[in-house]
Amino acid sequence: MTKNLDYSWRDSRTKVAGNDDTQRLMAAGQRLATEVSRMLASEPDIADRHYWLETMVNHIPDYIYAKDLEGRFLVANQATVTENGFREAHEIVGKTDFDIHTPENARHFAEAERRVIETGEPMFGIEELNAVSKEERWLMTSKVPLRNKQGATIGIVGVSRDITDRKKAERLLIGQARLLELIAKSTPLTEFFHELILLIEGHLPGIVGSILLLSPDGQHLLTGAAPSLAEAYNAAVHGIAIGPKAGSCGTAAWRGEPVVVADVLSDPLWEDAVDIIRPFGYRSCWSTPIHSYQGKVLGTFALYSREVGLPSAEQSELISMAAHLAGIAIERRQSEERIQFMAHHDALTGLPNRVLFDERVTSALQQARASGQWVALAFLDLDNFKLINDTLGHHAGDELLRLVAGRMLACVRNSDMIVRVGGDEFIILLTGLPPDSGVVTSRLEDIRTAIGAPLALSGRSLQVSCSMGVVCYPDHGQTATELLASADSAMYRAKEVGRNNLQVFDAKMAAKAREKLQRYEELRDAVARGEFVLHYQPQMNLKTGRVFAAESLLRWQHPERGLVSPAEIIPLAEETGLIVPIGDWVLNEACRQNKAWQEAGLPPIVVSVNVSARQFRERNWVSRVAEALAENGLEACYIELELTESLIMQDVSAAIATMHELQVLGVHLAIDDFGTGYSSLSALKSFPVRRLKIDRSFIQDIPGDDDDKAITGAIISLAQKLQIEVIAEGVETQAQVDFLRASGCHDVQGYFVSRPVTPTAFAALLA
Ligand code: C2E
Ligand code: MG
Ligand code: MG
Numbered sequence: 142m143t144k145n146l147d148y149s150w151r152d153s154r155t156k157v158a159g160n161d162d163t164q165r166l167m168a169a170g171q172r173l174a175t176e177v178s179r180m181l182a183s184e185p186d187i188a189d190r191h192y193w194l195e196t197m198v199n200h201i202p203d204y205i206y207a208k209d210l211e212g213r214f215l216v217a218n219q220a221t222v223t224e225n226g227f228r229e230a231h232e233i234v235g236k237t238d239f240d241i242h243t244p245e246n247a248r249h250f251a252e253a254e255r256r257v258i259e260t261g262e263p264m265f266g267i268e269e270l271n272a273v274s275k276e277e278r279w280l281m282t283s284k285v286p287l288r289n290k291q292g293a294t295i296g297i298v299g300v301s302r303d304i305t306d307r308k309k310a311e312r313l314l315i316g317q318a319r320l321l322e323l324i325a326k327s328t329p330l331t332e333f334f335h336e337l338i339l340l341i342e343g344h345l346p347g348i349v350g351s352i353l354l355l356s357p358d359g360q361h362l363l364t365g366a367a368p369s370l371a372e373a374y375n376a377a378v379h380g381i382a383i384g385p386k387a388g389s390c391g392t393a394a395w396r397g398e399p400v401v402v403a404d405v406l407s408d409p410l411w412e413d414a415v416d417i418i419r420p421f422g423y424r425s426c427w428s429t430p431i432h433s434y435q436g437k438v439l440g441t442f443a444l445y446s447r448e449v450g451l452p453s454a455e456q457s458e459l460i461s462m463a464a465h466l467a468g469i470a471i472e473r474r475q476s477e478e479r480i481q482f483m484a485h486h487d488a489l490t491g492l493p494n495r496v497l498f499d500e501r502v503t504s505a506l507q508q509a510r511a512s513g514q515w516v517a518l519a520f521l522d523l524d525n526f527k528l529i530n531d532t533l534g535h536h537a538g539d540e541l542l543r544l545v546a547g548r549m550l551a552c553v554r555n556s557d558m559i560v561r562v563g564g565d566e567f568i569i570l571l572t573g574l575p576p577d578s579g580v581v582t583s584r585l586e587d588i589r590t591a592i593g594a595p596l597a598l599s600g601r602s603l604q605v606s607c608s609m610g611v612v613c614y615p616d617h618g619q620t621a622t623e624l625l626a627s628a629d630s631a632m633y634r635a636k637e638v639g640r641n642n643l644q645v646f647d648a649k650m651a652a653k654a655r656e657k658l659q660r661y662e663e664l665r666d667a668v669a670r671g672e673f674v675l676h677y678q679p680q681m682n683l684k685t686g687r688v689f690a691a692e693s694l695l696r697w698q699h700p701e702r703g704l705v706s707p708a709e710i711i712p713l714a715e716e717t718g719l720i721v722p723i724g725d726w727v728l729n730e731a732c733r734q735n736k737a738w739q740e741a742g743l744p745p746i747v748v749s750v751n752v753s754a755r756q757f758r759e760r761n762w763v764s765r766v767a768e769a770l771a772e773n774g775l776e777a778c779y780i781e782l783e784l785t786e787s788l789i790m791q792d793v794s795a796a797i798a799t800m801h802e803l804q805v806l807g808v809h810l811a812i813d814d815f816g817t818g819y820s821s822l823s824a825l826k827s828f829p830v831r832r833l834k835i836d837r838s839f840i841q842d843i844p845g846d847d848d849d850k851a852i853t854g855a856i857i858s859l860a861q862k863l864q865i866e867v868i869a870e871g872v873e874t875q876a877q878v879d880f881l882r883a884s885g886c887h888d889v890q891g892y893f894v895s896r897p898v899t900p901t902a903f904a905a906l907l908a
Contacts, residue, residue, distance in 0.1 A: 204280070204301040207287050210258060212237040212251050215287075215296060246271060254297050257284045261294060268304070279308040309344065313459075316340040317466070324470050327477060333470050334366030341463050342369060345456060347446060352431070352467055353378070353390050354440040362390055365440055365467075370421075377417045388414045389428035390441040397438050399460070401427040404449045424449045427456070429464045431471065439471045487561040489539055490546035498560040498568060502621045505558075505572045506614055515574040516614040517581045518624050520632040521549075521588075524606045524640040526565035529598075531790065537599045544598075545605070548591040552584075568628075574613075578645065581613055585643055606641035608632060617646045630654040661717050664710065668722050672698050675730050676897035677748070679906060680868060680890045683882055688907060690747040690781065692890060693731045694897045695723070715755050724756040725765060732773040732780065734900055739779075743907050749781035749811060754788040763802045770808075777807030783834065784810060786818025793824055804829045814870075816856055826863060833860050835886070837871025844876045857886045 198205055199219040206217035214233045217225075225241050227233050238247035249269070257264055263285035271278045280301040287296040320340065323333050338350035352365035364379045381387060383394040392410050393400040403425050405411040405418050411426075418426075428443035442464040444456065452460065485497040493501075502518075509516045523545065530538035542565065549559045549567065558570040569588065574580055588609075595604050610632025618624035627646045630653060635644040644650075667673065677691040697705035714720040728750055735748040756762060770777050782803065789796040789812070800810055811832040816839055835856050839849045853869070860867035869881050872891030881889060895906060 202303075204299070204303075207296055207298045208237075208254065209296040210294075212239075212254060242271070253282075254284060254299075257286055257297050258294055261286050268308075269301070277305070278303060279305045313340070313344060316343075317462070320466055320470075324466075324473055327473070330470060330474055331366050334467065335368050337463055337466055337470075338366060338368055341444070341459055344459060345444070347448070348456070349445050350463070351375075351378075351390075351443045351445065352440060353394075353443070354471070355383070355394060355438055356380075362394060362441065370445065374418070374421045374423075381414075386410055386413065388418075389426040390443050393428040393430045393441050393443075394438050397430050397432075397436075399427070399429040401425075401451055403451050422447050425451070427452045427460060429460050431464045431468045433468060433472050439468060442467055490543050490561050492546050492550075492559050492561045492567075495560065495562050495568075498558065498562075498570065499621070501558060502570060505570060506619075506621065509572065509614055512573075513576070514572070515576050515581065517569075517571040517574055517585065518612050518614070518628050519569040519571075519585055519643075520610040520625075520628045521567040521569060522608050522632060522636070523565040523592075524608055526605070529603075529605070533599050533601070541596075541598055541605065544596055545592055545607075548594070549588055552588045552591050568625075569609075578613060581611065582643065582645065585609060585611060589643060608635035608640045609643040610635050610646065611643060612646045626654065627651070630657075657713075660713055661719075664713060664717070664719055667697055667699075668719060668726075671726075672700070673723065673726060673730075674698050674899075675727065675734065676899060677734075677903040678890060678897035679895050679903070680749075680888060681894045683878065683887045683889060688746065688894075689888075690749060691903060692749045692783070692897075693727065693734075693751070695727055695751075711753065715753050718755065720753045720755045721759060724753060725769075727751075728766065728769045729773070732769045732775045735779050736773045736775045738904060738907065739775075741904065743904060745779060746907065747779055747781050747809065749783050751783045751813065752788070754785070754791060757784065757788055757796070757799065758791075763799060763806065766803065766808060767806055770806075778809065781809040781811050781831070783813040784830075785813050786815065789824075789828065790818060797827055797829075800829050811868075816852060822859070825859075830865060832866040832868060834890075835867065835869045837891075840869050840871045840877055840881075840891070841873070843880050850880065853881075853886075854884050857881075857884050861885060 201218060202220055204218065204221040204224060206221045207215040209215055213235050214237075217230055217233050219230070222228070222230050222233050225233060233241075238250045241247070242250070253264065253267065253269075256262075263283065265283045267282050267284075269280045269282050271280050281304045282299060282301040284297050284299045286294045287298045289295050317340075320333065320337055323336060334352045338352065341350050342348060349367070349369040351367035351370050353362040354365040355361070356363050361380050361382055362378070364375050367375050378390075381391050383391045385392060385395055386409065387395060388405075388411050389400045389402045391414075400410065402408045402410060405424060405426055406415060411418065423445040425446045425448065426443055428441045430438045431440040431442055433439050442460060444452070444460060485494060485500075486492065487494045505516055508514075523541075526538065526541070529541060542561070546559065546561065546567075549569065553559060553569070553571065554573075556572050558568075558572075560568040560570065562568055569585065571581070571584060574584075589607060592607050593604055595602055597603075610628045610630065612618060612624045612628045612631060614624060617627045627650070630650040631644045631646040634650055634653075635642050638644070674696050675693045676696055677693055679688040680690040680692065681688050695707045695710065697710055699705045710723075711720065714723050731748045731750045735746070739745050759765070766780075766782070770780065784796075784800075789800075803810060809832070810828075810830045811834055812828070812830055813834050814836040815833040817836045833856065835853055839853045839856070842849045843853065844850065857867055866888065867886050868888035868890060869877070869886055870890050872878060872881065872889040872893045874893060877891075878889065878893060881887075898906065
């Protein structure tokens with residue numbers, strides 16, 4: 142017998158090795174083996190041995206028993222006797238499982254035992270559900286054949302261990318994993334809360350859970366989920382104010398710490414709410430605040446029971462686990478909502494952005510179509526916003542945009558929309574309007590007036606104005622795209638007539654817009670057909686009389702109109718972005734031509750290339766310059782790039798960074814049209830430029846105009862102080878040359894030397 146037992150244990154140990162129960166089982170087996178060897182060592186008699194063995198078996202908390210072939214108990218240890226509701230071992234002897242368990246369970250046990258008897262094969266580590274007591278019990282059972290001395294099977298020996306706790310913990314773990322998966326899948330919060338509560342309730346029979354959420358005002362609790370609480374009770378609780386004496390949940394949310402009430406009928410915290418709960422029969426209510434990661438209260442998790450009492454350690458643990466999971470889910474939802482908001486709103490003003498506008502505008506038009514009402518759409522641009530940004534700084538600029546946004550919002554209804562589309566540009570969408578243009582303009586004029594009211598910014602009082610281009614659906618377009626294009630034309634017109642006004646789209650604008658589109662298409666085709674040429678205008682040193690450089694100037698060889706000047710090309714090209722491919726062509730052509738002249742044996746000169754702001758802002762602009770040089774095999778020092786002051790001032794620090802990169806490349810930099818922009822003199826020091834080009838407007842009235850003479854003289858001495866070279870543009874007369882020479886400026890460009898000429902003519906001139 143001893144041998145047998147020992148053997149079966151060792152075997153079961155190997156079968157289910159790895160978990161805690163097995164470890165414990167092994168330890169128990171070990172102890173038993175030691176005990177037995179000790180007993181044997183003292184050479185006791187048979188009776189003693191029998192007694193000791195029985196004592197030991199009865200002390201083991203696992204169920205140990207033997208049954209005959211008919212399933213009748215032969216022996217059972219004390220644990221088995223007690224578990225099955227008996228007091229003494231002899232009471233169970235002779236009984237079968239059918240006398241003890243439900244027929245279903247008994248049949249299940251009997252079947253397993255019959256298999257062991259029939260096959261003679263033991264079974265190890267089988268998990269069985271045993272519903273003998275009120276609560277469900279899980280057993281891990283091993284059954285081996287019981288044999289007589291002749292080796293014939295005469296029954297079975299069974300060992301079972303209660304693994305209910307482990308099973309529960311396992312189920313909880315699986316439940317938690319599933320809940321985390323639900324969070325990861327962004328399951329709607331209510332659905333998640335349901336699952337969470339059902340998991341807890343499955344664990345704690347007779348207890349029901351509830352989740353309440355703190356309202357946005359932080360003062361009330363709203364129903365989150367409580368699938369097992371009475372519907373009417375949930376309705377009564379929804380919206381309760383939190384406070385120092387507001388039941389379990391209201392108080393827990395107020396204090397930010399758990400509140401356990403053993404009996405709601407007598408606890409002072411429930412005094413004011415006792416009539417709400419009494420009809421439902423709940424007696425105890427234990428609530429814990431749901432906290433965010435930063436410790437903010439988001440809501441409460443509570444358990445209700447119909448019995449008076451405090452939570453057990455296990456229950457408390459479950460409550461805090463549930464509150465923790467609920468917190469994660471709520472925070473995750475909130476951050477998803479934040480991301481969603483950010484994708485559809487402008488961070489600075491909180492206004493909807495273009496994405497949201499595009500989503501809404503179509504349905505607004507559909508609604509208007511159905512109802513016969515009008516929709517008005519206005520482009521709004523603040524006048525001189527850049528100036529405010531540049532003079533008062535970005536912080537003041539941001540503040541101004543926020544103020545303006547607020548003022549606009551105050552003028553419109555909830556169904557309207559104010560959109561920030563970028564910088565200082567907004568779109569106003571007014572819906573549900575009567576078909577009356579007077580109403581439209583008066584509502585928009587109200588907005589203009591509101592924006593124009595004096596405001597305080599960086600300690601100064603100032604006023605801003607704005608320009609608006611307005612269109613109405615259905616008069617000015619059918620689709621959002623059409624309407625936006627028309628509003629853009631109207632806005633353009635508003636700027637054209639001097640800003641600070643509102644222009645409603647009209648037929649003339651439509652014609653203009655069409656014409657512009659046509660010109661754009663023409664220009665686009667010119668790029669594709671390669672209809673551009675470069676002319677070159679020499680730059681000469683007065684002391685040596687030598688031409689040391691040439692400015693490349695763009696011309697369009699129009700098939701019908703002949704040579705078109707850059708004044709007609711550049712603005713449109715800049716507005717439409719065509720300047721980028723055009724500029725690339727110019728740069729490349731200038732490099733190619735300069736290299737060709739050098740290879741033709743002409744004295745090497747610098748060719749300067751005009752650069753527009755739009756090109757300069759291109760992210761890979763510097764590498765494009767490097768490519769043009771490399772492709773044409775031209776040394777960088779033979780190219781000079783002409784930048785304008787306004788180009789640099791758009792974003793001084795970015796411009797300086799790009800200028801430094803270009804300097805490293807080895808190309809020269811010049812500031813074109815110097816004196817016409819408002820570059821700050823202090824910034825000028827930090828520009829890595831080689832040369833200033835005095836604008837033609839200062840030269841043309843020399844020597845007659847004293848102011849121009851003074852300005853020109855000042856620019857020349859400024860350049861000398863900063864050790865920057867200086868050249869005068871648009872020099873036409875001998876008198877101008879004399880003045881410049883006397884003032885210390887010896888480099889000139891202008892008709893005095895030569896008009897811009899074709900490459901062939903320039904080569905002749907250079908030779
Ligand atoms: P800019 O860079 O200041 O070029 C000088 C302009 O003054 C040229 O006009 C030139 O023909 C004109 N000019 C030169 N000397 C005299 C003179 O003595 N008297 C008078 N009245 N005018 C003179 P153009 O060629 O019509 O170019 C106008 C502007 O177009 C240029 O001004 C430049 O800003 C722009 N531009 C020309 N080519 C390009 C180009 O390839 N890319 C870019 N982005 N802009 C260009
Ligand atoms: Mg130029
Ligand atoms: Mg110029």
